[in-house]
Amino acid sequence: MQCVRKKPKRSKSQELLHNEQSPNITSVNLQFLGMDGDQDLNFLLKGTELVKVRSASWRKVRFYKLQEDCKTVWHESKKNLRPKHTFSIEDVECVRPGRHTEGLRKYTEETMEMRAFSILFKGHRKNLDLIASTEEEARHWVSGLEKIISNMSKLSQEQRTEQHP
Template identity: 35%
Template sequence: MDTEAAEGPKNVAPEDRTVETNGSSGAGDDSSGPGKASIPRKPSIIKDNTRKNTRKKTVSFSSFPEDKPISKVSDCIAIMQAGSELIKLRAPSRQFNRVFCLSEDHREIKWYPSSKKADRARVLVDNIKEVRLGKNTETFRMCDSSSVSFPEDCCFSVIFGDNYESLDLVASSPDEANIWVTGLSYLTGSNRSKVSLWNLARSVKHRRSPEAVERNQDMRDRYPLL
């Protein structure tokens, strides 16, 4: 007698076998049922609901891109309303960094911070007699005769009031000075054909650095207009 048959069946460890599905094994088939094994999808295509968009929403202070061309007077007005940091001159030794803004109704120019009362830290547009580009006032001439000097094309003056007082300002760039002179000249109706409107034909590009934008916003937060 065969000894192996008498001993009976031996315990044999089950073999590792791969279970095949009856259907196609495409990556998009995730159905399961009798006779079918679930095929996991690749991690790269599994949607992870635990992940959230961590990107913060931010609001840019300046509504004008850095290289936006200025082609209309309305562009100048909009930039003036957004505000510009200018140097306000009283004398060679008295210089003040101030943010100047045109009011929404286009009736006045305001600046801050200021030790003056709110009604004095402003110039009414109706009271403006003249807008001068360059160093054309006594204050600028005094600066030139001293050790203090500014680029000619960054300087401009606003002549206002019955006594023809001057608001002498220095912009950070020639383009910024021209934007203010153009806008004010248009609002006052003076010298429209001569003063600074030639800049519109040049499509002046207003360049405001991120540092200047941040500095202007910080001054607005600390010294809000009344």
């Protein structure tokens, strides 16, 4: 039986190098997508806490953040055994503002309409139903994700793979 261990953390020098390069990588990727200086994307890059809704009793606060590659969203999870805490924007079919999925209509109050949104994935993956702290946060997430999806769909397959890591 294998032991389950967390990945080793970066050394101080590796962390400093990563922090130096991160804004440069992000800037290059935003320029590549034609979205440099976009307020919604800058908001997503900083990240926010959102409430993930699965049922009437299952609601978890998770930190969500757009990665530096501008095509992957990372989210916090308490499950150490789970291999991936990310999803690709390319796997997202659409983003729906409001309580328009069955789960959000069933498990949230009408007063949350402007703070709620859902990420619908391609294929058989479950929807991701989320509630932001404010209406403004929800607007940033919906608008930012829609812009990335739209701009990425305009890129050819070759251009998508050329995008910087």
